[in-house]
Amino acid sequence: xxxxxxxxxxxxxxxxxxxxxxxxxxxxxxxxxxxxxxxxxxxxxxxxxxxxxxxxxxxxxxxxxxxxxxxxxxxxxxxxxxxxxxxxxxxxxxxxxxxxxxxxxxxxxxxxxxxxxxxxxxxxxxxxxxxxxxxxxxxxxxxxxxxxxxxxxxxxxxxxxxxxxxxxxxxxxxxxxxxxxxxxxxxxxxxxxxxxxxxxxxxxxxxxxxxxxxxxxxxxxxxxxxxxxxxxxxxxxxxxxxxxxxxxxxxxxxxxxxxxxxxxx
Amino acid sequence: xxxxxxxxxxxxxxxxxxxxxxxxxxxxxxxxxxxxxxxxxxxxxxxxxxxxxxxxxxxxxxxxxxxxxxxxxxxxxxxxxxxxxxxxxxxxxxxxxxxxxxxxxxxxxxxxxxxxxxxxxxxxxxxxxxxxxxx
Numbered sequence: 001x002x003x004x005x006x007x008x009x010x011x012x013x014x015x016x017x018x019x020x021x022x023x024x025x026x027x028x029x030x031x032x033x034x035x036x037x038x039x040x041x042x043x044x045x046x047x048x049x050x051x052x053x054x055x056x057x058x059x060x061x062x063x064x065x066x067x068x069x070x071x072x073x074x075x076x077x078x079x080x081x082x083x084x085x086x087x088x089x090x091x092x093x094x095x096x097x098x099x100x101x102x103x104x105x106x107x108x109x110x111x112x113x114x115x116x117x118x119x120x121x122x123x124x125x126x127x128x129x130x131x132x133x134x135x136x137x138x139x140x141x142x143x144x145x146x147x148x149x150x151x152x153x154x155x156x157x158x159x160x161x162x163x164x165x166x167x168x169x170x171x172x173x174x175x176x177x178x179x180x181x182x183x184x185x186x187x188x189x190x191x192x193x194x195x196x197x198x199x200x201x202x203x204x205x206x207x208x209x210x211x212x213x214x215x216x217x218x219x220x221x222x223x224x225x226x227x228x229x230x231x232x233x234x235x236x237x238x239x240x241x242x243x244x245x246x247x248x249x250x251x252x253x254x255x256x257x258x259x260x261x262x263x264x265x
Numbered sequence: 266x267x268x269x270x271x272x273x274x275x276x277x278x279x280x281x282x283x284x285x286x287x288x289x290x291x292x293x294x295x296x297x298x299x300x301x302x303x304x305x306x307x308x309x310x311x312x313x314x315x316x317x318x319x320x321x322x323x324x325x326x327x328x329x330x331x332x333x334x335x336x337x338x339x340x341x342x343x344x345x346x347x348x349x350x351x352x353x354x355x356x357x358x359x360x361x362x363x364x365x366x367x368x369x370x371x372x373x374x375x376x377x378x379x380x381x382x383x384x385x386x387x388x389x390x391x392x393x394x395x396x397x398x399x400x
Contacts, residue, residue, distance in 0.1 A: 015266065016268065023272060026272060026283075026301045027301060028270055028285060028299070029270050031268040031269065031270070033266075048301050048307075049300070055287065058289070058294065058295065059266070062289065062290075063266050066266055158311070159311060160309065160310050160314060161311060161314060162308065162314060165314050215300075216307055218309070
């Protein structure tokens with residue numbers, strides 16, 4: 001892999017390559033360039049996931065012609081697909097090297113910080129929503145119980161905006177979550193559940209289920225589960241599986257005509 | 266094109282969360298939490314997430330300010346220090362050293378903070394020392 005990246009940089013197939021390097025004992029994202037070719041020997045996959053594609057989006061916004069290489073896990077690839085759909089990155093300018101990732105029946109080994117999710121504490125199991133639950137299990141709670149449990153999760157919110165800031169597919173210049181007419185300011189927790197639901201609605205057809213939001217949440221709100229539910233609805237209504245391809249999204253009104261049709265619920 | 270990721274420690278409070286600064290073309294553009302840092306494990310508060318903003322903020326003070334005729338005005342360091350000394354001396358003389366309190370900062374180094382408390386105890390003569398990050 002190191003040799004291939006060295007070759008890409010030498011032959012100018014890519015101008016920069018975003019991967020990982022061990023710095024001060026930490027596997028950190030690192031930008032490899034032609035000027036420092038020997039550094040490619042230090043390239044690692046690392047067990048910590050960062051949104052390299054979000055960095056690429058920021059770089060591409062300032063240097064649109066730059067050819068960017070990326071080390072991608074499955075989640076990074078899904079995020080790239082969404083960023084292509086929404087014209088944040090140009091597929092012609094992106095080269096990727098896939099690495100082993102999230103375990104499944106097909107892949108037993110994966111280099112991912114999500115291999116062993118933390119077990120929820122007893123209190124959270126009793127009155128909140130366990131982050132490791134699937135959508136079906138969470139829907140088994142009665143309506144009132146379910147509402148109480150979600151509100152328990154939401155009222156922990158510190159309004160750090162970490163879920164949005166780390167999200168690889170959050171790229172809007174103006175964010176509804178900062179709009180004072182939509183969400184009142186000046187108190188913590190923020191207005192609940194509207195704060196979280198506004199973000200959840202915006203994740204429909206965008207969220208690629210990478211779990212970085214949940215990873216960044218200081219109070220462990222079950223965000224991934226919430227957005228999974230939203231995307232289930234998108235899948236049911238539009239038959240659209242977010243992030244699986246770089247084809248048009250049913251939510252993308254710009255550009256070519258939307259070909260996907262509404263399905264009766 | 267120059268893009269660097271620089272590991273650092275959050276300067277806001279005494280917790281010491283690990284952060285990563287993203288520097289593009291010599292400009293600090295963004296902050297990320299360090300995933301493998303033992304203190305914050307990939308999480309940050311809203312202040313930490315926006316660390317880069319105070320570095321490049323227009324509102325950042327770049328020179329001392331002195332209040333003249335009710336308005337804050339830019340002043341030289343000599344003027345600022347001279348005025349502070351005169352006022353502090355007058356206050357200590359009139360009301361004693363315990364009428365003065367010293368508030369140290371998370372934005373300066375350990376050694377500078379040591380000097381701040383030394384200044385309070387040995388020069389002014391008070392134990393009224395505190396720190397903005399004493400959580």
